Amino acid sequence: MNQKTTQTSISKQLHKLTTALLFSLLSLTTVSADELTTLTTVCAACHGANGISNAPVFPNLAGQQSIYMADQIKAMKAGIRKNSLMEAVIKDLSDQQIDALAEYYSSLPASTTAVSAVNQLGKNVRALCISCHGVKGISVNAQWPNLAGQKQQYLQQQLLAFRDDSRFGPNMQVIAKELNVEQIAAVAEYFSQQPGANHE
Numbered sequence: 001m002n003q004k005t006t007q008t009s010i011s012k013q014l015h016k017l018t019t020a021l022l023f024s025l026l027s028l029t030t031v032s033a034d035e036l037t038t039l040t041t042v043c044a045a046c047h048g049a050n051g052i053s054n055a056p057v058f059p060n061l062a063g064q065q066s067i068y069m070a071d072q073i074k075a076m077k078a079g080i081r082k083n084s085l086m087e088a089v090i091k092d093l094s095d096q097q098i099d100a101l102a103e104y105y106s107s108l109p110a111s112t113t114a115v116s117a118v119n120q121l122g123k124n125v126r127a128l129c130i131s132c133h134g135v136k137g138i139s140v141n142a143q144w145p146n147l148a149g150q151k152q153q154y155l156q157q158q159l160l161a162f163r164d165d166s167r168f169g170p171n172m173q174v175i176a177k178e179l180n181v182e183q184i185a186a187v188a189e190y191f192s193q194q195p196g197a198n199h200e
Contacts, residue, residue: 031100039101042089051108056153063110063149063197067142070102081167110196111149122190125183128175129191137191149196155188 031039043061047053051062061069075081077090077098090098126135129147133139137148147155161167162176163184179187 030096035097036100036104039093039097040104043101043105046085047105051105052111053151053154056151057157058151059154060111060150060196061105062108064106064146065139065142065144066099066102066106068139068145069105070099071143073098073102108198110146110198112195113149113193115193118193119186119189121183122186122188125179125187126190128178129187132171133191137194138197146197147191148194150192152188152192155191156185159184159188 046055046058047061052060072081073090074095076083076086077093132141132144133147137146139146158167159176159179162169162172163179165173176184
């Protein structure tokens with residue numbers, strides 16, 4: 001490959017990267033600050049003003065992986081992930097609004113919990129989780145959720161849903177079926193006791 005061909009190839013690659021970055025920036029700027037405030041006011045009813053839920057059945061959003069959150073909201077909107085309460089709230093959201101909400105909540109300080117002793121059974125069970133969700137519950141991939149600092153009851157509900165196939169996720173369905181009810185409760189408590197992503 002001669003120098004001219006190499007330069008042309010590099011130029012094309014830079015053009016593609018620049019174009020992708022431009023589209024990314026444009027998608028973020030289509031949601032105004034006022035609009036975002038209005039949207040988060042609706043979310044706060046269940047997920048708290050700062051993304052930390054006051055109810056054990058609703059997940060914390062603060063510090064969560066933005067790509068994961070956006071993917072899950074879009075899956076609920078499309079009916080792929082079933083959640084009747086969420087479907088009613090998000091049905092009119094655009095992809096840009098969903099992405100903006102996910103970025104916003106991801107940027108907030110995650111939950112931090114001070115505990116004197118962690119659930120030891122849960123600590124043992126976590127061996128099944130760490131390859132994807134990290135040793136401390138901080139995910140190694142932006143498409144997978146952080147578990148650290150999440151609500152215990154919410155985590156437990158989701159594991160049970162994977163276990164009985166009411167929530168779809170091929171890898172998680174296999175793993176959840178390896179756990180009994182006691183182990184699920186224990187590992188949910190263990191990860192809820194870990195400091196969230198922004199407090200690592």
